[in-house]
Amino acid sequence: MNDNSVGQAQLDTLQKKLDSAIDSRRTLEEDFKTQSTLLIQFISKLSLVSKGVDLELDNRLAKLRVLFTKSAPIADIENSIAIITKLLQQHAITNEKNIAQMHQRFNIAGESLQKVNGLPNDLRRNLRELLSETKSTKDALIQYVPLLSQLLEFYINALSAKEKTATNGLLTTPNNAGDSAQTTLDTSSDNNSNTASTFELDESLLEKISVTLSALNLSQAHTNQLLAIKKKLMGDTTNKEIVNHFLEIFDVIVAEFKNEQNNAKSFLTSLSDTLTSVQLAVKETLETQKSSQLANDKINVVLQKQLVDMTGTVEKALSLDQVKLDINDKLQKIAGTLEAKSKIEQQSQLALSQKLTKMAEKVAQLEEKSRVFEEKLAEQQIKNMQDALTKLANRAAFDDYFAKAMVRFQHRPFELALVVIDIDDFKKINDTYGHSAGDKTLQVIANTIQKHVSKDVFVGRYGGEEFVLIYSQTAETDLINELNTINKQVARLPFKFKNNKVSITLSIGATHIRTDDNIHLAFERADEAMYKAKSQGKNQVIYSK
Numbered sequence: 097m098n099d100n101s102v103g104q105a106q107l108d109t110l111q112k113k114l115d116s117a118i119d120s121r122r123t124l125e126e127d128f129k130t131q132s133t134l135l136i137q138f139i140s141k142l143s144l145v146s147k148g149v150d151l152e153l154d155n156r157l158a159k160l161r162v163l164f165t166k167s168a169p170i171a172d173i174e175n176s177i178a179i180i181t182k183l184l185q186q187h188a189i190t191n192e193k194n195i196a197q198m199h200q201r202f203n204i205a206g207e208s209l210q211k212v213n214g215l216p217n218d219l220r221r222n223l224r225e226l227l228s229e230t231k232s233t234k235d236a237l238i239q240y241v242p243l244l245s246q247l248l249e250f251y252i253n254a255l256s257a258k259e260k261t262a263t264n265g266l267l268t269t270p271n272n273a274g275d276s277a278q279t280t281l282d283t284s285s286d287n288n289s290n291t292a293s294t295f296e297l298d299e300s301l302l303e304k305i306s307v308t309l310s311a312l313n314l315s316q317a318h319t320n321q322l323l324a325i326k327k328k329l330m331g332d333t334t335n336k337e338i339v340n341h342f343l344e345i346f347d348v349i350v351a352e353f354k355n356e357q358n359n360a361k362s363f364l365t366s367l368s369d370t371l372t373s374v375q376l377a378v379k380e381t382l383e384t385q386k387s388s389q390l391a392n393d394k395i396n397v398v399l400q401k402q403l404v405d406m407t408g409t410v411e412k413a414l415s416l417d418q419v420k421l422d423i424n425d426k427l428q429k430i431a432g433t434l435e436a437k438s439k440i441e442q443q444s445q446l447a448l449s450q451k452l453t454k455m456a457e458k459v460a461q462l463e464e465k466s467r468v469f470e471e472k473l474a475e476q477q478i479k480n481m482q483d484a485l486t487k488l489a490n491r492a493a494f495d496d497y498f499a500k501a502m503v504r505f506q507h508r509p510f511e512l513a514l515v516v517i518d519i520d521d522f523k524k525i526n527d528t529y530g531h532s533a534g535d536k537t538l539q540v541i542a543n544t545i546q547k548h549v550s551k552d553v554f555v556g557r558y559g560g561e562e563f564v565l566i567y568s569q570t571a572e573t574d575l576i577n578e579l580n581t582i583n584k585q586v587a588r589l590p591f592k593f594k595n596n597k598v599s600i601t602l603s604i605g606a607t608h609i610r611t612d613d614n615i616h617l618a619f620e621r622a623d624e625a626m627y628k629a630k631s632q633g634k635n636q637v638i639y640s641k
C-alpha cells in the first residue's frame with residue numbers, strides 16, 4: 097500500500113466517523129421533536145380538561161403549548177412549567193381555604209343543634225359522631241355550599257316555626273334565645289325524651305325542601321338515597337323522625353362531597369405531580385445536554401490541537417518518511433478522539449431517550465386520568481341540565497335551548513313554537529294521597545309527554561308541576577293536533593291511589609314565536625294561553641296567535 101492510499105484510507109475512516117456523529121445528532125433531534133409533539137398534544141388535552149377551572153391556568157397552558165410549538169429555548173419552557181406548577185399549588189391552597197370555611201359553617205350549625213334541649217339520646221350521639229367525623233376530615237365541595245346552607249336554614253326554620261305555633265308546650269323558646277340557632281325543643285309535657293312528640297311540618301316548607309333536594313345533582317346512588325329519605329320524610333309525624341331524616345340528608349350530602357372532592361383532589365394532585373416530574377425531566381435533559389456539550393467542546397479543543405500539531409509536523413519535518421510516520425501517528429490519535437466523541441454523543445443520546453421515554457410514560461398515565469376526569473365532568477354537566485325526579489331537561493337546559501332557538505329564529509325566522517303545560521289540580525293529589533303519589537304522578541306524566549311528542553321536540557320540566565315544549569318545524573294545525581293527542585293520552589292514564597281511580601288532566605298553552613318577540617314576551621304569551629285554558633275549565637289546549 098503506497099503512502100497516498102494509507103492517507104486516503106485514514107481520511108475515509110475519519111469521514112465515516114464524522115458521518116456517524118452527524119447521524120447520531122440527527123436521530124437525537126428527531127426524537128426530541130417527536131416527544132415535543134407528544135407534549136403539545138398532551139398540553140392541548142390538559143387545557144381542554146382544566147378549561148374554566150382557572151382563567152390564568154388556561155392562559156399559562158396555552159402559552160406553554162405555543163412555546164413547545166415554536167420550539168422555544170428549553171429554559172423558557174422550564175420557566176413556564178414552573179409557573180404552572182406554582183399556580184396549581186395556589187389552587188390547592190384556595191381549595192383548602194374554601195373547604196375550611198365550609199366546615200366551619202357546617203360545625204357552627206351542627207353545634208347550634210347540639211344546644212337544643214331535650215334532643216333524644218341517639219340523635220345526640222349521631223350528631224356528635226357526625227360533627228367529630230367532619231371536623232377531622234375537612235371534606236366539602238364549594239359548589240354545594242349554597243344548597244347546604246339553604247338546607248340548614250330550612251332545618252332551623254322548621255324548629256323555629258314550631259316555636260311560634262306551639263300552644264301545647266311541645267316546643268318553646270327560652271326568653272334569652274336571641275339567636276335563631278338557640279331554638280329549644282321542650283319535651284316538658286312529656287319528660288321522657290325518647291317519647292316522640294308531634295311535629296306537623298309546614299307544607300310550604302316541605303315543598304321548599306322537596307324542590308331543594310330535587311335541585312341537588314348528586315350521583316345516582318345518592319339521588320336514590322335522597323328520594324327514599326324524602327319519601328320517609330313525607331310520612332313522618334314525630335320530631336324525632338323528622339330530625340333523624342334531616343340528619344340522614346346531611347349524611348348523604350356529606351358523602352357526596354367526599355366522593356366529588358376525592359375525584360377532583362386526586363386529579364389535581366396527579367396533575368401537579370406529573371408536571372413536577374416533567375419539569376424535573378426537562379431540567380435533567382437540559383443538564384445532560386449541557387454536560388455533553390461541555391464534553392464535546394473539550395474534545396473539539398483536543399481535535400483542534402491535534403490538527404494544528406499535524407500542520408506543525410509537516411512544517412517541521414526533515415524527511416518525507418518522517419512526515420509519513422508522524423502524520424500516521426497523528427491520524428491515529430485524531431481517529432481515537434473522534435471515536436471518543438461519538439461514544440459521548442451516543443451515551444448522551446441514550447440518556448436523553450431514556451428520560452424522554454419516562455416522560456412519555458408519565459404523560460400517558462396522566463392522559464388516562466384526564467380522560468376519566470373529562471368523562472366525569474361531562475356526566476356532571478349532563479346531570480346539571482337534568483331534572484332529578486323526571487329525568488327530563490331542567491329549567492336551566494330549557495333557558496339555554498330556548499335562547500339558542502331564539503337566536504336562530506332572529507337570524508332566519510322559522511316555525512318556532514313554545515308550549516307551557518300545567519297539571520290540573522295537582523295540589524289535590526298531594527294533599528289527598530301524599531307527596532310520594534305526587535312525585536310518581538309527575539314521573540308518569542313526564543314519560544307520557546315524552547312518549548307522544550314528535551321527534552326533535554324539546555321537552556323539559558320548568559319547575560313544580562309545569563312542563564315546557566319547544567317545537568322547531570311545526571305549523572299551527574299540526575301543533576294543536578299533537579298537543580290535543582298528548583292531552584288525551586294523559587287524561588286516559590289509569591292512575592290508582594289508595595284504591596281510588598283518579599283521572600289527571602292538563603291545561604296547555606301554545607304559541608308560535610313572532611318576529612317582534614323576545615324570550616320574555618313569547619313565554620308570557622304561552623303562559624297566558626295556559627292560564628286561559630285553566631280559567632275556561634282546564635283539560636284543554638289554547639293556542640295564542
Ligand SMILES: Nc1nc2c(ncn2[C@@H]2O[C@H](COP(=O)(O)OP(=O)(O)OP(=O)(O)O)[C@@H](O)[C@H]2O)c(=O)[nH]1
Binds near residue numbers: 303310521522523
Ligand atoms: N309531589 C310534588 N309536588 C310538587 C312538586 N313541585 C311542586 N309540587 C306541588 O304542586 C302543587 C301545585 O299547586 P297549585 O300551584 O296550587 O296548582 P294546582 O293544584 O295544580 O291547581 P291549578 O293549577 O289551578 O290546576 C303544590 O301543592 C306543590 O306543592 C314536586 O316536586 N313533587
